[in-house]
Amino acid sequence: MRKGEAVVGSVAQKVEVSNKRGTEHVIWYRFGAADGKTWGDKARVSRIMFDGLKEGQAVIVVYLKDRPGKSVLYEASHYRPA
Numbered sequence: 001m002r003k004g005e006a007v008v009g010s011v012a013q014k015v016e017v018s019n020k021r022g023t024e025h026v027i028w029y030r031f032g033a034a035d036g037k038t039w040g041d042k043a044r045v046s047r048i049m050f051d052g053l054k055e056g057q058a059v060i061v062v063y064l065k066d067r068p069g070k071s072v073l074y075e076a077s078h079y080r081p082a
Helices: 047-052
Strands: 005-019 022-032 038-045 058-064 067-073
Antiparallel strands (some): 005 022, 005 058, 022 038, 058 067
């Protein structure tokens, strides 16, 4: 993702998933890529981040321009620009 393209996307949906390990907090997001298509993915986030994000809210997404299916929700990633 170091060579990724940063774009403004949006929170599409927030989902809490209960499993044997407890509750996972998942943010589904979408973004428009340079190929003109809308792409999306999901990110597991902390409870604090989950509570702080609203559906429809703008978020930053970093994706690979030649492979837009590979993306990360910047706010939930460990990636930071050098």
